[in-house]
Amino acid sequence: MRGYDARTNPEEAGGLPPGKDQRVNAAFAGDPEKGTVSVDGIPGGVAKEGCLATAYEKVFGSVESGVLFEGGAENLPLPYVNAALDGDSMRKLNDEWSGCMKRDEMLDYATPDLIHQPTKKPDIATAVADAKCREKVDYESRLRTQLNAYLTTFLNEKQGLIVQASDAKKAAESKVSEILGQ
Template sequence: MKKKTIGALILAAGAAATLAAAATPGLSSTLTKPADHPESGITWAAEQFASADVTAEKGLAEAVRRCMAKAGYDYTPASAGQSTVDLKHHIGFDTLTVEAARASGYASSKPKGPGEPAEGSELGKLFADPAFQRALHGGEPQEQNTVRSSQGTGMLAGGCTAEGITAVYGNANDYMRATGLAFNSLLVATNAAGQDSDIEAAVVAWKECMTTTAFPYSRPGEAVSAGLEAGGQKELKIAVTDATCREKTDFDAKLTAVLDKYLTTRMKELETEVAEVRQIRNDASARASALLG
């Protein structure tokens, strides 16, 4: 048995989360139009739709771990799905509360989830091993391990990855729909929301507040960059000042109101897909629960 390794990379389905938006069900070539009567709370509902089922993802990781153990690798993959989605991040801003800023500065703005392993690290060497890759993703030719369906193309689905996906989600097509494609289907709405003039109005109000402080930055992104560069106590001071001005100007509420306009339209368009994805996740969660015991 090879040395235990905790995966810092997603399964094979990172590709599912980065499939071209054009592969998403019902995706229009034009950006989503704002609703005349935005639905309060729809942004939260959209974030739930964009987020993978936690139990299903744990079951998938466990199924892959067991399969890899049979191949001689004690390897536990990191979750591939977007477990918690903050759609404000996808219009250029991360949620920041005063409490979070006091506790950990701009931790919420730092990279999350799996990423590329450092070259030469134990994990990097493992992923450079062709035998490990064959066990995880399947053998050559690669063409035979590529999923093509009405939902999209581009995810490797061989080896233990395919075994895990089948065990929990039933098939790769449903897995793609319940993870990366669910998230991708909202991009036409978030991209449209990011161009809404109400966002700039919210930024201007925040800027006016910041001019009265020791950190007169023009945009939240400038404050975040300065805080992360400074680190330590100065990062905390900048973050708390930033978060306080966001609170005073209702910054996050204004961003959510913008998202509500576009997501009301988009979630209406996706009603059938949302219901079907919910059922896929429920079934996957049940299989995962049985697998996890």
């Protein structure tokens, strides 16, 4: 057989034996009942024991630095982005865009994002209509202004954590050759 194995049962596809996948996951993640490592201001954390904590120690110099880098890089800006996209000015902008689509293009979409959902199959005419209405309401510029305002607040409020995450990244980069044996 070529390509991906279409069978979904791991035992059929040559995956891990029953129960072993749970043991592998437990070894990787560790047992949170034996203690966890977390960092103030960063969502989540990792179990003190387990491959992940060991890897963080090796790569970042400490488990805390690994949690800071991994959790911070992925999660810190999210509340700010979500607030920017859910604010009154974004609702107003989406309403203006939606009104343009209904009025000028005879299409019924509440937001530009809805055009690209998997259940929709936008055609060229819909893409052109979207572009026309985005231009008419200055969508991209206003969205960028909104995001910049919230992300500037993020940068100001989280500057200390950002510097710590940057330092953790530099520490990891300095260990690459040693870890890879070069």
